[in-house]
Amino acid sequence: MRTSEMIIVGLVAAFLATGGVLAVVFTPSPSPCSGVSGAIRSFTIIVDLNGYNGSGSQPGTWPVITVQRCDKVVFTVINNDTQAHGFAVASYSNAGLELVGGDHQKLQFQATRLGQFKIYCTSRCTVHYLMQNGLLNVTQSFPYGLSMRSSNWIRVFLILTVLLGFDYGTNLRAALPTPILQVSNQQYVTLLPKVPVGTPRPLIIYPNDTRVWVAGFETGGPQTSQIREYFVNNETSRGVLNFSNTEISSILVDRNRVWYAENSTLAFYNSTSGQSETQRTFQNRSLLSLALDHNGRLWMTLGGSNGTSSIVMLNPNNTTQTYRVRTSNALAYGITVAPDNTIWFAEAAAKKIGHLGCDTCNITEFSPPQSLSLAAPTQVIVDNSGNVWFTDHGSNQFGVLNPNTNAWKVLPIGYCQNYCTGGLPNSIFLGANNTIWFSEHVAGRIAHYDPSTEVLTEYIISPNSLPFTWWAMPGANNLVWFVAWELGEIGYVNATLPASFSLTPPSGDFIVARGSYDDVPVRVDPQGSAKLSFGISPVTSDQEYYQTTAQIFGPSPPDLGPSINPQTITFRISSAWNATLGPRYVALTASNGQIAISVHIKVVIIEASIPYVALGFSTVIFLGGVTLYLRRPRRLNVKKVKRKK
Structure with missing residues (x-):
């Protein structure tokens, strides 16, 4: 065996010995910021009768905060009003902060998800409407192909080596939902x-x-309100009362x-x-x-x-x-x-x-x-x-x-x-x-x-x-x-x-052990000429942003093309090793871009049994052995040489 091959096999064996494959197969994909130390980005939000940092005087979205992915974001929120106010960031902290008059608190999180996320108030107050239009922009900090840390490159390489010849693509895509089809022609x-x-x-x-x-x-300049009367028959309207501030x-x-x-x-x-x-x-x-x-x-x-x-x-x-x-x-x-x-x-x-x-x-x-x-x-x-x-x-x-x-x-x-x-x-x-x-x-x-x-x-x-x-x-x-x-x-x-399609789930509860999964077949009745996309939606406490990793997760099944015949789609419901035990509901959703239809199933998370854990480690040993076999060098053809007497 060449020296380079021996190094690779040795690294794979070491990785397997620490349970690396088990983590890939039976737990969610790691955070995109795992092992990455982003910059600390601190922002101060002053809350008063003029909104967030004077948002009531701004004509549009305000405040607008931009950070890079993996940055640690720290909001210091100061309530300068006498009444209670809230502060939340969609997807990162939907529950947010509740601040009584004169209070100040910090909201901290790592910006692991790309996109635009609304900043808003969760407490109903006299100026609630001035605190609904903030925005957090999370941009990509680097192209993964250029400056990923070497430790992450090694990890990805080892995983690909171990999984050579095995079909675990579905599990690896568990945290990557399929986009819902969007169309502009609205029927409903x-x-x-x-x-x-x-x-x-x-x-x-x-x-x-x-x-x-x-x-x-x-909003924007002096805040104005109005009561307006719309006439259904001719779709006209008129303002009847106007208010300021x-x-x-x-x-x-x-x-x-x-x-x-x-x-x-x-x-x-x-x-x-x-x-x-x-x-x-x-x-x-x-x-x-x-x-x-x-x-x-x-x-x-x-x-x-x-x-x-x-x-x-x-x-x-x-x-x-x-x-x-x-x-x-x-x-x-x-x-x-x-x-x-x-x-x-x-x-x-x-x-x-x-x-x-x-x-x-x-x-x-x-x-x-x-x-x-x-x-x-x-x-x-x-x-x-x-x-x-x-x-x-x-x-x-x-x-x-x-x-x-x-x-x-x-x-x-x-x-x-x-x-x-x-x-x-x-x-x-x-x-x-x-x-x-x-x-x-x-x-x-x-x-x-x-x-x-x-x-x-x-x-x-x-x-x-x-x-x-x-x-x-x-x-x-x-x-x-x-x-x-x-x-x-x-x-x-x-x-x-009426909706052009329907979903029918199987009856009964679904029992899933920690670190395991269960497949849920769902009947999809004809959807006509539209393509359907799918996804699962757990309750908030099981979502990825709420915990370090998602407690309940699963890949989006592949899209269905237009059909006039009933079909069956399989949703995979996976549980993390640290998932909270007990029952909860999960929504299984299909969408044609105009409507989304969901059915709820009851998922009960139970403790993983000892035989199941032993099976997991047996899987690790088995995969390690197969990997060593796959990397085994060919026997060299060496000619025998007779010694001269």
């Missing part, structure tokens, strides 16, 4: 003409039978009254007289959300500068009653009226669901089990069976609480290429036939979940841009209206149009 989504130049862009929407009411805001956080339509929350003021616009009237001003408190019960009473969530939250009821006779939330810094936010006329609300900071069962009752709070990871439940709705559905803003999740059993379930939204790790589900409403509709703020989709079939359908609003779909709400004629703030447009989803 209709966008109305943009608002006039200089008009505040739409943020909140409330559809009526013949009109759609919209509250919008605009304020945000309309909620609107609600009751006959000819359009109620709105303006900072700490409750008022309404009379669509008959064209006049507005202030009803209440709550000093030192922020008015966040509105709901109307079956008796014509208006319910509100309010947050105080001292961290207190309260629920206020306004009677038709103009008297009020206040209910204080017992948990401090709870941030009571979204509020709804259940079919039985009781009140439910989300506590975004406390990560609880609150309930007020009667006028003379105290508030009851429901806490999720410790095994359930929530970021910030913000909006709630109650279905006809009494189940409380909620969106978990700051994550990629929505969920449901059964208050009779205190049973909680959290489901991930469907897979998409870049932004669905932090898709930020937001508004949520009850649709026809007891189904659930909600908006996906950053993912840019309007989602429909049918509890009876357990199918999630997501309508893609703008395939080639981020529309920032903050709010959506079902209206008449099976139209679900939404806002696309970044586009300056409103639109609707036609819920009567």
Whole structure:
């Protein structure tokens, strides 16, 4: 054997002896920054009534931060305001920071993922809208082919040597999702003409039978807000109320009254007289959300500068009653009226669901089990069976609480290429036939979940841009209206149009041992003339950015071309060695570029058994032996020489 070959085989044997192959076959791909020490990049963010570093005075995206891949990013966030604010970076820290008045904290992470990531506020406050448009740019620091460290070159070379002649390509691609097919011709989504130049862009929407009411805001220079009336029949609109230096956080339509929350003021616009009237001003408190019960009473969530939250009821006779939330810094936010006329609300900071069962009752709070990871439940709705559905803003999740059993379930939204790790589900409403509709703020989709079939359908609003779909709400004629703030447009989803394909998963739970995987066959019924792309979407706590490595992962199955026949696609669900034990849900998604359809499977992670671990090490020894055999030199043909006597 030549000296060079002996060195290579020796290195391979040493690598195998330390479990190198086992790591490749049974764990996620290593971080692209493994063994790389990037620069430390420090940034200071000042939070006040003018946003992030004066973002309220900027005409567009602000602040804009640019770093290189593998840099260590350190944000020092200083809250110079008296009220609480949040600070988050999409995909890197969706839960982010929560800072009370006068507080300062640090947010640190390594920039391992390339792309553009939104910087935004997670706490609802009086200037929340000024803190939604920051941007982190992560660029490539070097071309891998030119300046990769020698240790990484050796590692890659050894892995390729070991795997020579073996088909492990699928596992090696586990962390590389296939891009979703994007097309521009939308069948299900209709966008109305943009608002006039200089008009505040739409943020909140409330559809009526013949009109759609919209509250919008605009940044850059003095902040302006507007309530606008859209006429469905001729697709025209007109502004009816204009505001300066304020945000309309909620609107609600009751006959000819359009109620709105303006900072700490409750008022309404009379669509008959064209006049507005202030009803209440709550000093030192922020008015966040509105709901109307079956008796014509208006319910509100309010947050105080001292961290207190309260629920206020306004009677038709103009008297009020206040209910204080017992948990401090709870941030009571979204509020709804259940079919039985009781009140439910989300506590975004406390990560609880609150309930007020009667006028003379105290508030009851429901806490999720410790095994359930929530970021910030913000909006709630109650279905006809009494189940409380909620969106978990700051994550990629929505969920449901059964208050009779205190049973909680959290489901991930469907897979998409870049932004669905932090898709930020937001508004949520009850649709026809007891189904659930909600908006996906950053993912840019309007989602429909049918509890009876357990199918999630997501309508893609703008395939080639981020529309920032903050709010959506079902209206008449099976139209679900939404806002696309970044586009300056409103639109609707036609819920009567059927999907051109469907997914059918196998029944039952899927048991996966740590460090192992399971294959899940899914039936795909005809998709017509469109190509389908696929992907898996775990819950937020299992995603790559949340842990050092992903806990649940898997490759995207290959695309399916147009077909009129049923086909079967296999999703591989893999578990990392350090995955948290127990059950969770994973979304298996197919998309044709206009809609995405997902089915959820229950995956239960169990401890790896001793025989399985022994099998893993046997695999290492076997592969090492095969590698040595593959590199064995040919026998030299040496002629014998007779000695002379």
